[in-house]
Amino acid sequence: MSAAGSALQHAWSTDNPVFAAYVFYSGVLVLKMLGTTLLVVRQRFAKKVVMNPEDRMDKNSKVLPTGGDPDVERPRRAHMNDLENIPAFWVTGLLYCLTNPAPALAVNLFRAYTAARIMHTIVYAVVPLPQPSRIIVFVVGVTITTYMAISTIIHFA
Amino acid sequence: MSAAGSALQHAWSTDNPVFAAYVFYSGVLVLKMLGTTLLVVRQRFAKKVVMNPEDRMDKNSKVLPTGGDPDVERPRRAHMNDLENIPAFWVTGLLYCLTNPAPALAVNLFRAYTAARIMHTIVYAVVPLPQPSRIIVFVVGVTITTYMAISTIIHFA
Amino acid sequence: MSAAGSALQHAWSTDNPVFAAYVFYSGVLVLKMLGTTLLVVRQRFAKKVVMNPEDRMDKNSKVLPTGGDPDVERPRRAHMNDLENIPAFWVTGLLYCLTNPAPALAVNLFRAYTAARIMHTIVYAVVPLPQPSRIIVFVVGVTITTYMAISTIIHFA
Numbered sequence: 001m002s003a004a005g006s007a008l009q010h011a012w013s014t015d016n017p018v019f020a021a022y023v024f025y026s027g028v029l030v031l032k033m034l035g036t037t038l039l040v041v042r043q044r045f046a047k048k049v050v051m052n053p054e055d056r057m058d059k060n061s062k063v064l065p066t067g068g069d070p071d072v073e074r075p076r077r078a079h080m081n082d083l084e085n086i087p088a089f090w091v092t093g094l095l096y097c098l099t100n101p102a103p104a105l106a107v108n109l110f111r112a113y114t115a116a117r118i119m120h121t122i123v124y125a126v127v128p129l130p131q132p133s134r135i136i137v138f139v140v141g142v143t144i145t146t147y148m149a150i151s152t153i154i155h156f157a
Numbered sequence: 158m159s160a161a162g163s164a165l166q167h168a169w170s171t172d173n174p175v176f177a178a179y180v181f182y183s184g185v186l187v188l189k190m191l192g193t194t195l196l197v198v199r200q201r202f203a204k205k206v207v208m209n210p211e212d213r214m215d216k217n218s219k220v221l222p223t224g225g226d227p228d229v230e231r232p233r234r235a236h237m238n239d240l241e242n243i244p245a246f247w248v249t250g251l252l253y254c255l256t257n258p259a260p261a262l263a264v265n266l267f268r269a270y271t272a273a274r275i276m277h278t279i280v281y282a283v284v285p286l287p288q289p290s291r292i293i294v295f296v297v298g299v300t301i302t303t304y305m306a307i308s309t310i311i312h313f314a
Numbered sequence: 315m316s317a318a319g320s321a322l323q324h325a326w327s328t329d330n331p332v333f334a335a336y337v338f339y340s341g342v343l344v345l346k347m348l349g350t351t352l353l354v355v356r357q358r359f360a361k362k363v364v365m366n367p368e369d370r371m372d373k374n375s376k377v378l379p380t381g382g383d384p385d386v387e388r389p390r391r392a393h394m395n396d397l398e399n400i401p402a403f404w405v406t407g408l409l410y411c412l413t414n415p416a417p418a419l420a421v422n423l424f425r426a427y428t429a430a431r432i433m434h435t436i437v438y439a440v441v442p443l444p445q446p447s448r449i450i451v452f453v454v455g456v457t458i459t460t461y462m463a464i465s466t467i468i469h470f471a
Contacts, residue, residue: 067379
């Protein structure tokens, strides 16, 4: 078996602690992102604000375009921010595993990213906090993804 | 060759029927998602509603912000719902293959998810149907992704 | 070791030039997509247009819903178009590597896709150009993703 074959096995093998951590935290982020949908749905039910005529719950329901209700907007924007960031982490983290990073560094990057994104949703849409709390957790996430992407590009350039 | 190496080969090998099914249905979902873009474009041409001044087709074209035209909004929201759900499936399905699920279960989850998302687009933006049709197919999709994510997290915890 | 096992190693091995190119260009696209966020942030600071009350920079800041300011909207829509297209490329490119494509073809598809998406952002939000410049680079990207997805589906059908 070639050295390259071995290298692949180590990188995306489930007994590589870096890869196993990637899989675990990516799964957590899937649940976190789907959970943010629930925050939007909760506000839609509470305010009876729907997007389409066929979604009316009763005659008090309001059909409003995107942005029509501020209480729905807040979790919707938190969710939107997830869509802008988390899929990028999923692919970057997977590819970063191929660069054979130091396990302690890589695992802590995955952990910090996941914590930052959970905090982002909390300070944005669960218990809105004054800035710069949301900016800080946002920048932590973007910085980690950027670092992993640059490491990967350099490794494969 | 180590047992771990073998495990990886079985999980993401193209002769693993679970993984081959994942690849096939993920490809179908790529085409489905790109196809929803065409539904939006079709309405933009039909209504001559564009997003930017430079996109005007003729002097009857209207430049409207997001949400400005209900016939454009409907497929756009279907597409938006895809963005909120399908990338999460792509990563979750890939990682779920690593948990060595029963092939019959896994293949049918991938199949049901793909069918649910195709139905979602149809009942939302092709032949709008009364609720709860869209809610049902939406919940089927989210439930499958959630199940696969939880299975993966437990397996790697 | 089975032939199938070997096939996997060649497909997602870092010494497969197709896969190495996929990893490299996917990383570039991560940075490009995160960079588009900066274009949005730049306009928000320049116009002092924020999304949430807690984001106000000073008393001249305006809290506007999505679509409220055309200069913010332009990079935001470029970013939105990225979200609709680039995650689909990430998964499609990864799966397309499994079809053992001709390296010269595959590497040039990844390269052309990446160039098209960088051009898309430039002509949309950096130096807005008249149509059909944006349509052309958009269609190049969608065509490449569609081609790779169809190739993958046929290979695994």
